Amino acid sequence: MEQELINQWNRLVGFTSASQTGDGVMVSGGSQANLIGMMMARHHACPDIKTNGFGHQKLIAFVSDQAHYSGQKAANVLGIGVDNLIAVASDSDGRMCPSALIEAIEQSIEKGHKPFYIGLTAGTTVLGAFDPVPQCRVIADQYNLWLHIDGAWGAPVLFSQQHKHLLKGCELADSFSWDAHKLMNVPITAAVILTRHQGMLEQTCGGGGGDYLFHNDENAAHNLGQKSIQCGRRADALKVWLSWKAIGNTGFEDKVDQLQILKDGCVEAIENSPQLHMIGPAPYLNVLFQYRPSADLNEVQLRELNIALCKAMQTQGGAFVDYAKYQGKTGIRLILANSDTQVSDINRLLDNCIKTGATLANQG
Numbered sequence: 001m002e003q004e005l006i007n008q009w010n011r012l013v014g015f016t017s018a019s020q021t022g023d024g025v026m027v028s029g030g031s032q033a034n035l036i037g038m039m040m041a042r043h044h045a046c047p048d049i050k051t052n053g054f055g056h057q058k059l060i061a062f063v064s065d066q067a068h069y070s071g072q073k074a075a076n077v078l079g080i081g082v083d084n085l086i087a088v089a090s091d092s093d094g095r096m097c098p099s100a101l102i103e104a105i106e107q108s109i110e111k112g113h114k115p116f117y118i119g120l121t122a123g124t125t126v127l128g129a130f131d132p133v134p135q136c137r138v139i140a141d142q143y144n145l146w147l148h149i150d151g152a153w154g155a156p157v158l159f160s161q162q163h164k165h166l167l168k169g170c171e172l173a174d175s176f177s178w179d180a181h182k183l184m185n186v187p188i189t190a191a192v193i194l195t196r197h198q199g200m201l202e203q204t205c206g207g208g209g210g211d212y213l214f215h216n217d218e219n220a221a222h223n224l225g226q227k228s229i230q231c232g233r234r235a236d237a238l239k240v241w242l243s244w245k246a247i248g249n250t251g252f253e254d255k256v257d258q259l260q261i262l263k264d265g266c267v268e269a270i271e272n273s274p275q276l277h278m279i280g281p282a283p284y285l286n287v288l289f290q291y292r293p294s295a296d297l298n299e300v301q302l303r304e305l306n307i308a309l310c311k312a313m314q315t316q317g318g319a320f321v322d323y324a325k326y327q328g329k330t331g332i333r334l335i336l337a338n339s340d341t342q343v344s345d346i347n348r349l350l351d352n353c354i355k356t357g358a359t360l361a362n363q364g
């Protein structure tokens, strides 16, 4: 089941085509997938580290300033050092700036360091932005860097003929993270790390266990253990396989398409409301907006008010919303991941934000 799922995922990403076959292994989540992506990048740049450990060279990794914090966890675990993970500036749409990336790479080379990894995001955690893959592939080739895409949240857009353009060029990446436990609604945890380089997972993660576990017999090809950093693994493939069998690619396509329609309606309702304001673009299924009762409040006051609003709604027993900060503004972070959500649910939520916000604002 796991091998069949990996085949399907690789086809969607484009790592499996007429000329190549992609590879992969299921992992505990996007964080571990990103860790393995960075580990393959480290192995690609300096294979000796696996056997000899680090020498004196500083390896430098690049992600956008909107990337998920799992990049820092990976830099920590892999001995890169979190200070050597550079947060490259993003543009006004929250997408990594290719020119800022080149500048950051050049600066690290000038310092005598060794750039090795570019980590793009497909569907950033707060804004849902998609970093530009083709431009960054050119940069990765220019400097011989590994190009990883964190699609933990945004990857299922590939099911949709209408929206897959958001991930244009993803087949050009070296590795790709995909969470089934986010937009595919599979119960947590279920995720995969994919790569278009056959053998790279075994080379990077493999080693040991040959004397008792990994027998070179007729079942060897079914044992994915050497591609993993785990020994025992859960049978997460079973629930993904069943979910996928149940609704198929077209079922997931419908989910993505319906949610995009719901998102567009939600953004429109916010834009038509005098008290609610979008605080960033919404290219995907993340809607970040602020309750703003009057023009007199400054950003510090608005932050306090919007945090209090989210906390109050969490105790009311209705929809549970969280808050997040983007470009200095704090707002309500609505993530649309459940395609059973109706327009009436969204309207009730927005009305409730306004009512709760008004009560809090009147209380001062």
Ligand SMILES: Cc1ncc(COP(=O)(O)O)c(C=O)c1O
Pocket (backbone or CB within 6 Å): 028, 029, 030, 031, 032, 068, 070, 121, 123, 124, 125, 150, 151, 152, 153, 179, 191
């Ligand atoms: C873009 C992105 N990458 C990675 C992760 C981490 O995924 P997981 O919780 O499956 O480790 C998240 C979680 O929200 C995310 O939004």
